[in-house]
């Protein structure tokens with residue numbers, strides 16, 4: 377059960393999401409950042425759902441945040457992932473690990489949309505095995521110089537800063553990785569390209585080159601050598617966001633399938649009605665479990681396993697749900713339109729913030 381005030385919050389988010397729905401197909405077609413949709417969400421005061429009030433946010437729970445991402449996804453997955461990164465992954469990273477100075481400088485800007493953030497862990501060499509990353513941060517007078525490349529970084533080419541994980545002490549392996557807040561305007565910071573993707577075409581995903589970028593000590597996040605630990609902890613939180621995107625996807629697949637079956641008068645035919653029943657069942661399970669993971673996180677106990685199960689189940693159910701949607705719609709589902717776009721937007725849920733295999737690895741490690 378969801379508290380009444382979370383449901384009222386959902387109603388508000390839904391009204392904002394409805395205003396961005398019309399842009400979702402346009403940005404997909406034009407393969408460009410959903411800027412006007414992102415701006416509308418910020419204008420509606422929803423940039424800082426989980427950011428504490430003292431830093432200009434709404435100071436709401438993870439459950440509110442899940443509902444926020446779920447409703448945005450139903451309207452526009454590209455907009456939803458933009459916020460899942462800047463208002464989820466990145467905000468969580470700063471809230472939990474940054475100095476008071478960095479929090480005061482950046483969290484209010486993330487809340488209003490004055491800044492958009494990105495998270496830079498993956499490299500051409502390493503994604504699943506991110507601890508093997510090769511980007512180096514060499515200590516120099518006053519700070520560090522970072523050199524290396526990052527790949528598949530959501531928001532990077534529209535962001536004001538990227539949280540970059542780099543090796544300060546390579547001989548210490550994963551314990552030699554440190555996190556840095558790198559403004560994208562820094563000398564030596566280059567966007568190499570924006571990817572031309574299957575889905576989330578209204579969200580930018582970029583390759584970055586860091587060519588001796590100077591980062592002063594004040595922009596080191598937390599302690600030297602703890603960056604990988606922070607990244608994994610932030611990915612736990614991020615995975616709840618991706619699970620929420622899965623829930624929104626299944627909810628939308630269910631709505632589209634139900635409307636199609638009713639419109640075509642197929643509701644008495646079990647070949648169709650049973651599949652709609654499957655969609656609702658997957659929605660209920662994914663939603664309940666994702667909300668549970670959010671509540672466990674907010675209770676303050678270790679929630680790694682819950683986040684990984686939520687992400688695994690929700691993203692795999694989401695992929696099944698869009699397959700069912702297209703099965704129901706047949707040719708009507710494969711011509712360019714919302715069902716077809718939703719199908720393309722969904723595969724990435726099984727890849728980003730750790731593939732399904734990596735979720736299984738995390739879950740197995742937690743219990744074996």
Ligand SMILES: Cc1cc2nc3c(=O)[nH]c(=O)nc-3n(C[C@H](O)[C@H](O)[C@H](O)COP(=O)(O)OP(=O)(O)OC[C@H]3O[C@@H](n4cnc5c(N)ncnc54)[C@H](O)[C@@H]3O)c2cc1C
Nearest residue numbers: 495496497498502503504528529530581728729730731733
């Ligand atoms: C659209 C998009 C947005 C992204 N945004 C970001 C972002 O903002 N920031 C960021 O840092 N990264 C981001 N990523 C990167 C993403 O997290 C990685 O692509 C993902 O973790 C997989 O890593 P990889 O690409 O190196 O694939 P690989 O690790 O090479 O994986 C390839 C395949 O091998 C499997 N595999 C790998 N290791 C194992 C294992 N030990 N056991 C079993 N199977 C295994 C994987 O499951 C996968 O099927 C994004 C990716 C995409 C596609």
